[in-house]
Amino acid sequence: MSIAIALTKGRLEKETIKLLEKSGYGIESVKNKGRQLVFQDSQKDVQYFLVKANDCITYVQHGVADIGVVGKDTLLEGDKDYYEMLDLGIGKCKFIVAGLQGKSPFDKVGHVKIGTKYPNIAKKYFLAKGMDVELIKIDGSVELAPLLGLCDGIVDIMETGTTLKENGLVVFDTVCEISARVIVNKASFKLKRKEISQVLEDLKESLGENDVTTN
CATH class of the missing domain: 3.40.190.10 (Periplasmic binding protein-like II)
Structure with a gap:
């Protein structure tokens, strides 16, 4: 099943892209984005789109994005109708x-x-x-x-x-x-658990970590 990932524009976007690239994701179109906002991975069934931090939570909560990468500062200030899955340790x-x-x-x-x-x-x-x-x-x-x-x-x-x-x-x-966190839509985690878990494991491998846990 296809996975949609919302990336927070700016510094977190660049650092997350590095982690994905390290894991073998085809993110060439995101790196050379121009004015484009929606991108298709060239290696995997993954779509990316770029949003502002607060909007990242909104897209994940409404299921438009299965996964989002956003700063803990934004998470602390907003609502929490999602799973916070992983601390990427970037954007500290x-x-x-x-x-x-x-x-x-x-x-x-x-x-x-x-x-x-x-x-x-x-x-x-x-x-x-x-x-x-x-x-x-x-x-x-x-x-x-x-x-x-x-x-x-x-x-x-x-x-x-x-x-x-x-x-x-x-x-x-x-x-x-604070640092960047990976959040996941609750319904998506039930319907696309295998695919989402794979993305999380790939990111953790890039970080040199093991085992994905749900907060």
Whole structure:
């Protein structure tokens, strides 16, 4: 049976393609995609399409994609009507709490405001800390918010920390580590278990791992 795989555009797309190529998949058309968005594997009965991170979950949940590759950050912020099957260990970064030097939101007495693109993740984190904070949703450069006094700190993704340093911000805590995950449509896993398991095993072989498990 044919398998449809949704790949998150950008860095994860490139790194996932490397893993698939290592496993003998025919992904030449994806590597030389131009403006094309849907591709057929030249070696296996697999179709790929490129989507934004949030849309990857949507396509998997609705069964348009049997398999999706997306960052754990997107999974944590959204719904979970799918199986999370495999940590690919690529696209590694972390969620952090940051702010101005000497102005930690953890030390502030009274009302604390946190700016973030990820309100659900931030809310869960601060509730676990026993802190009732006001969350301000920011879609642009989150680092700007504490500099202009909009908030006392931010929750954001950090890869190298360069942007934070260049803007005079420091990390106060790590919320969690994140990386790319393989998710699978629940119905597809029942109907196409053999085919999906083969793709997962191939990816794990590329990573030098064994045994696929369902979370």
